[in-house]
Amino acid sequence: MIERERILEVLEKYDREKVVIGAIGSHSALDIADGAKEEGLPVLVVAQRGRHRTYAEYFRQKRTKDGLMKGFIDEVIVLERFGGIIDIQEELRKRNVIFVPNRSFVVYTGIDRVEDEFLVPLFGSRNLLRSEERSEEKSYYWLLEKAGLPYPEPVEPEEIDELVIVKLPHAKKRLERGFFTAASYNEFREKAEKLTKHGVITEEDLAKARIERYIIGPVFNFDFFYSPVDEEIELLGIDWRFETSLDGHVRLPASQQLTLPEHQFEPEYTVTGHASSTLRESLLEKVFEMAELYVKATQKYYPPGIIGPFTLQTAVDNDLNFYIYDVAPRTGGGTNIHMAMGHPYGNALWRKPMSTGRRVALEIKRAVELDDLEKVVT
Structure with a gap:
């Protein structure tokens, strides 16, 4: 694991007035980029050839023929493979990039290389990214148990x-x-x-x-944000998933499902999109209590603890008990639903459109202004 002190040494050489927000061109990069532009910070996306046009063309910032500005991504570096980001980290440091990790970054780069080789300041908790791997001894299940949080019990x-x-x-x-x-x-x-x-x-x-x-009930992904600057937890939004081929199966009558051929009979759970949601207000306090316990556990077992966005993915049973079945210790996969318009909870709290991406950029911006940038990177 790259020691935090080494990252802070890199940060000392940065021109803090010219900080650039960076992200892998996948997962939640559009939300991160849109939020950065809302706060007036430049954006650099590292994309993979064959998947780069979303960022390099369709959402790239440009002027129309009549002089109007549209788009929100300033610059794109196109690599042959996402994993090649390790080879351009010196260039990222020269550009004062603070990198926002997402799940694609960890998977395509490799958790070992993220921990040991990627010497670029990450906005978030580098040492918590491995907890997302279920096969690890100290996975998020281990952390949930230490925190005293509810999760579906394992079965042999x-x-x-x-x-x-x-x-x-x-x-x-x-x-x-x-x-x-x-x-x-x-x-x-x-x-x-x-x-x-x-x-x-x-x-x-x-x-x-x-x-x-298996918890039978609706699922809610709670998109939280922990601010090291304010030492407070914020609920920014709630989302739920569209999954293929599961969502196609549940639209069929049971009698039709039983006639499906063998290769279609078992649904898959591939996430293809997300939708926004809200929660009845009488349940919100339970949700905040779960987030508080999670944050305290990360601070105790994974110092300095969670930084910035994290998502508690839950199912609710018929007695209104929450069970955490997954944890994203970084920006969640469903935050693109917040782009440009924010979400009711984050918007209400900040009295303006507040997406996860914008909240990340705002924290970085405030940390620069308050000379607290060391608090938000690892």
Whole structure:
């Protein structure tokens, strides 16, 4: 792990009046870029060839023929592979880049290289990024247990006697999921064999899979922000996911689902988009209490603790109990729904449109003005 002191040494050489916000061109980069422009900070996106036009063309800042300005991305560096970002870090440092990590950055670069080789200031908690890996001993489940937070209890394959969800990566699309459900050990084995046969999962990943009780109820992703400058937690927004092919399955009558051929029978859980949501007000205090416990646990076990955006992904049962089934210790995947217009909670709090991307930029901007930039980077 790159020591924080080394990052602060890099930061000492930065021209703090010319800080640039950087992000990998995937996941939530548009939200980060839009938010930076709202706060008047320049944006640099590192994209991969073949996936670069979204950033280099369609949302690139430019003038129209009649002189109007549109777009919000200042500059794009196009690499042959995302992982090549390690090779351009000196260039990023020369441009005073503060990099905002997202899940794509960690997956495509590799968590080891992010921790040990990427000598560029990250806005957020570098040492918490590994906790997102379920196979790690000190994963977010370990942290949730230490914090005393509720999560679906784990189940051994031979002990399956009610509905469970099996969590493991997709065999081919490594950023995606090879999740499936089962209500008995026999069903677990049958589905695992079929999914392996169709190339959705591998036996190696299955051996390390997380199996946990399935919580029947709606899901809410709570997009929080912890400010080291103010030492306060903010709820910016709530979102939920569109997943293929799960969402297609649930639109079919049960009788039609039963007629699907073998290769379509098991739904996949690939996230393709998000929608905005709100929560009944009587439940909000429970949600803030969960966030407070999480923040305190990160400060105790992963000092300096969570910095900036994080998402608690939850399911709610019929007794209105929350269960945290996933944690994103960085900007969440659904924050693009906040772009340009913010979200009811963040907007109400700040009395202006406040997206996750804008809140990140605002924290960096305030940290520069208050000479507190050291507090928000690792």
